[in-house]
Amino acid sequence: MEKKYLFSPGPTPIPSEVLLAMARPIIHHRDPAYEELFAQVREDLKWLFQTKNDVLLFASSGTGPMDGAVSNLLSKGDKVLVISGGKFGERWAEICEAYSVKVKNIEVTWGKAVDPNVIANELEKDPSFKAVFVQASETSTGVAHPIKELCDIVKRYDNTIIVVDAISALGVMDLPMDKWGIDVMVSGSQKAFMLPPGLAMIGLSDKAWKFVEKSDLPKYYFDFKKELNNEKKNQNAFTPAISLVVGLKESLSMMKKEGLENLFARHAKLAKATREAAKALGLELLAPDSPSNALTAIKAPDGIDGAKLKKNLEAHYGIIAAGGQAHLKGKIIRIAHIGYFGPLDIIMAISALEMELKRMGYPVELGKGVKIAEEILLEGE
Amino acid sequence: MEKKYLFSPGPTPIPSEVLLAMARPIIHHRDPAYEELFAQVREDLKWLFQTKNDVLLFASSGTGPMDGAVSNLLSKGDKVLVISGGKFGERWAEICEAYSVKVKNIEVTWGKAVDPNVIANELEKDPSFKAVFVQASETSTGVAHPIKELCDIVKRYDNTIIVVDAISALGVMDLPMDKWGIDVMVSGSQKAFMLPPGLAMIGLSDKAWKFVEKSDLPKYYFDFKKELNNEKKNQNAFTPAISLVVGLKESLSMMKKEGLENLFARHAKLAKATREAAKALGLELLAPDSPSNALTAIKAPDGIDGAKLKKNLEAHYGIIAAGGQAHLKGKIIRIAHIGYFGPLDIIMAISALEMELKRMGYPVELGKGVKIAEEILLEGE
Numbered sequence: 001m002e003k004k005y006l007f008s009p010g011p012t013p014i015p016s017e018v019l020l021a022m023a024r025p026i027i028h029h030r031d032p033a034y035e036e037l038f039a040q041v042r043e044d045l046k047w048l049f050q051t052k053n054d055v056l057l058f059a060s061s062g063t064g065p066m067d068g069a070v071s072n073l074l075s076k077g078d079k080v081l082v083i084s085g086g087k088f089g090e091r092w093a094e095i096c097e098a099y100s101v102k103v104k105n106i107e108v109t110w111g112k113a114v115d116p117n118v119i120a121n122e123l124e125k126d127p128s129f130k131a132v133f134v135q136a137s138e139t140s141t142g143v144a145h146p147i148k149e150l151c152d153i154v155k156r157y158d159n160t161i162i163v164v165d166a167i168s169a170l171g172v173m174d175l176p177m178d179k180w181g182i183d184v185m186v187s188g189s190q191k192a193f194m195l196p197p198g199l200a201m202i203g204l205s206d207k208a209w210k211f212v213e214k215s216d217l218p219k220y221y222f223d224f225k226k227e228l229n230n231e232k233k234n235q236n237a238f239t240p241a242i243s244l245v246v247g248l249k250e251s252l253s254m255m256k257k258e259g260l261e262n263l264f265a266r267h268a269k270l271a272k273a274t275r276e277a278a279k280a281l282g283l284e285l286l287a288p289d290s291p292s293n294a295l296t297a298i299k300a301p302d303g304i305d306g307a308k309l310k311k312n313l314e315a316h317y318g319i320i321a322a323g324g325q326a327h328l329k330g331k332i333i334r335i336a337h338i339g340y341f342g343p344l345d346i347i348m349a350i351s352a353l354e355m356e357l358k359r360m361g362y363p364v365e366l367g368k369g370v371k372i373a374e375e376i377l378l379e380g381e
Numbered sequence: 382m383e384k385k386y387l388f389s390p391g392p393t394p395i396p397s398e399v400l401l402a403m404a405r406p407i408i409h410h411r412d413p414a415y416e417e418l419f420a421q422v423r424e425d426l427k428w429l430f431q432t433k434n435d436v437l438l439f440a441s442s443g444t445g446p447m448d449g450a451v452s453n454l455l456s457k458g459d460k461v462l463v464i465s466g467g468k469f470g471e472r473w474a475e476i477c478e479a480y481s482v483k484v485k486n487i488e489v490t491w492g493k494a495v496d497p498n499v500i501a502n503e504l505e506k507d508p509s510f511k512a513v514f515v516q517a518s519e520t521s522t523g524v525a526h527p528i529k530e531l532c533d534i535v536k537r538y539d540n541t542i543i544v545v546d547a548i549s550a551l552g553v554m555d556l557p558m559d560k561w562g563i564d565v566m567v568s569g570s571q572k573a574f575m576l577p578p579g580l581a582m583i584g585l586s587d588k589a590w591k592f593v594e595k596s597d598l599p600k601y602y603f604d605f606k607k608e609l610n611n612e613k614k615n616q617n618a619f620t621p622a623i624s625l626v627v628g629l630k631e632s633l634s635m636m637k638k639e640g641l642e643n644l645f646a647r648h649a650k651l652a653k654a655t656r657e658a659a660k661a662l663g664l665e666l667l668a669p670d671s672p673s674n675a676l677t678a679i680k681a682p683d684g685i686d687g688a689k690l691k692k693n694l695e696a697h698y699g700i701i702a703a704g705g706q707a708h709l710k711g712k713i714i715r716i717a718h719i720g721y722f723g724p725l726d727i728i729m730a731i732s733a734l735e736m737e738l739k740r741m742g743y744p745v746e747l748g749k750g751v752k753i754a755e756e757i758l759l760e761g762e
Contacts, residue, residue, distance in 0.1 A: 004406070006406075006407070006409065008409050008411075010620065011407045011408075011409060011410070011620075011623060013406075013407070014406070014407050019403075019404040019405075019406075020404060022400075022403065022404065022577075022624070023400040023401060023403065023404040024400075025385070025387075025394075025395070025400075026387070026392045026394075026395050026577055027392075028387065028389050028392060028701055029392070029578075030389075030703075031701070058441075059440070059441050059442045059445075059578065059579045060439075060440050060441050060445065060602065061440045061619045061620040061621070061622070062619075062620070063601070063602050063619040063620075064440075064441070064602045064619075066602075067601045067602040070601075071599070094601065095601045098599050098600060098601040098604075099599045099601075100599065188620070190620060190623075196403075196407055196622065196623050196624035196625075197410075197440065197620040197621065197622055197623055198440045198579045198580075198621075198622030198623075198624070198625060199579075217599065218452070218479050218480045218481065218598070218599065219479060220444075220448040220451075220475065220476045220479040220480075221441065221444050221445045221447075221448040221603070222602070223479075238442045238443075238444040238445075239391065239392075239442040239443070239444075239569070239571060239578040240442070240578065240579075241442070241577065241578055241579030241622070241625075242392060242571075242577050242578055242579075243403070243577035243579070244577075244579060244622075320409055320412065322411075
């Protein structure tokens with residue numbers, strides 16, 4: 001028997017209820033049944049994004065509306081700040097460069113969060129930067145950047161917006177769009193939404209919509225204005241990924257039943273248990289100071305090949321974790337706890353880690369990580 | 382009981398085998414299991430596109446790689462010919478204009494196919510047109526444009542390519558990419574592929590790939606070179622729509638079992654039966670001279686409101702057909718026979734049409750359409 005347990009930061013496990021909803025006979029996207037369903041989805045997305053504005057839905061992976069955020073909000077030759085401390089920060093820069101937008105990279109050591117003062121200083125020196133691009137949760141390093149602090153800085157400038165990739169952060173940590181002044185927030189279906197990949201969302205503030213009016217970059221498939229005009233009629237500009245939207249209605253309904261506060265608290269607890277268990281095993285975290293609650297990046301200890309550890313976890317225990325990317329290849333292992341995860345899922349991952357490290361010759365006291373995790377999971381119960 | 386029968390030209394009915402395959406626990410796209418599956422899908426797509434070249438796969442609806450076809454193949458200020466005889470022809474023009482590509486529209490009456498001589502003359506007068514954009518099957522009118530003849534003309538020009546929207550044509554009619562010299566061919570999952578929407582494919586000829594090298598338009602999410610480089614390693618540039626790719630493997634396997642020749646013959650027969658039955662009922666076809674085998678557009682007879690006919694077909698018989706778009710609103714009804722359709726599905730549609738027309742007061746001899754359809758369905762059996 002090969003039983004697999006998915007601990008990757010996307011795709012994440014999908015509840016059977018959602019899988020089966022998507023397996024129902026397909027409905028037509030011009031039918032009232034779709035419009036009714038989509039109206040509900042639109043309301044629920046506003047709730048999750050914590051915004052009064054419409055959230056746009058695209059048939060694409062998360063990179064789609066990231067591309068669209070550049071082409072819909074900026075103009076050729078605009079200057080922007082990109083916080084670059086991981087693979088997805090680099091993606092913002094790549095997209096901007098593809099559209100001839102001038103990028104000033106704010107380099108951050110992989111595993112560290114950006115210092116908001118650096119951004120404050122940059123904007124003070126030169127307030128003509130049109131946008132600040134950042135990840136709420138940098139999936140390649142497990143870092144959470146200080147979004148609230150960055151918003152407080154950016155909102156001082158009328159001609160600058162903050163664009164947040166919250167693909168692996170939305171539904172995990174509190175990101176109240178309107179309250180904090182997040183101008184643009186992107187997410188994707190295969191994370192906390194507990195869905196397969198193929199659906200992406202983007203929310204825009206009133207300030208951001210004014211930028212859309214001025215943008216001169218070319219766009220068609222990811223044309224935000226066109227999509228908004230259609231969504232106001234509970235339709236989409238182009239054929240939507242119907243089955244995924246059907247699944248989205250189910251998963252949003254599960255999230256609503258849990259409630260925002262519980263959703264964030266659950267992720268916080270699972271993340272803390274994972275981190276503390278790893279530390280109890282003598283392992284070092286890649287992002288000890290500003291960890292994301294979506295995933296935990298653990299450094300492979302001396303003498304242990306991270307790539308082999310990842311491989312063995314799957315071969316011996318069916319645990320599908322993620323390895324390191326770019327220069328972190330073989331150096332870290334990433335254990336995700338986004339979406340459909342309960343306390344015992346974390347226990348499984350930690351137990352497998354303990355047993356596998358022991359097999360690989362790393363001195364580990366069996367049960368020590370699990371014990372700490374259990375203590376944390378019991379906190380406040 | 383409300384039993385529905387989907388006869389819309391996308392989404393189309395999805396076999397239970399495919400729905401259930403997509404409901405299996407999700408796999409990770411960086412795992413060997415995905416790579417193995419995707420390698421098979423890549424081979425099967427080449428078979429269906431009848432090309433030796435790679436077919437690129439995107440998480441998007443069909444409009445996605447249509448957008449990409451413009452941004453990856455052309456440059457700012459390029460001139461192109463767009464064959465515009467329906468809503469999707471117009472879409473080619475809209476995309477080109479979004480990217481500052483200069484469009485010469487070849488207007489064709491909705492319901493007619495383009496006269497290849499018109500294109501031959503245009504290119505003779507001015508061989509600097511970089512591309513000819515066309516639909517193999519114009520879904521808004523049910524017209525099939527003469528792709529082979531157009532290819533024969535375009536292939537005389539080294540600096541001109543033909544770009545074919547085969548979204549509702551691929552797997553329905555014979556479109557041998559390499560043999561005919563189709564330079565670019567786009568398709569989408571929710572048509573003959575018998576899948577939900579959310580996955581789109583595009584094939585490029587060697588000549589087209591040379592255009593990609595020269596293009597200076599901005600692109601990121603739909604970057605063909607980047608996607609090709611990843612697909613050569615059985616991966617994708619960005620997170621793929623995993624569950625739909627799993628479904629695609631199933632549906633391609635069903636299509637292969639049937640074989641190309643049978644696939645095209647089945648669609649041809651179902652289409653002919655639909656057309657002849659409609660004619661036997663005294664109805665007029667919108668595209669009598671060059672009909673697409675993907676769908677049949679039937680004019681609403683005098684005194685019958687097409688929109689009401691469509692609505693009643695669903696209300697009384699559960700038949701979900703499509704109405705007319707733009708100036709054809711209320712004027713036609715479109716009955717699709719793309720993908721997962723057998724002879725008796727056509728009988729159902731014709732029977733419902735007979736009964737509903739009778740209800741609505743149109744003089745119809747009950748059973749007359751069905752009789753003709755049966756005769757055609759029996760041809761060669």
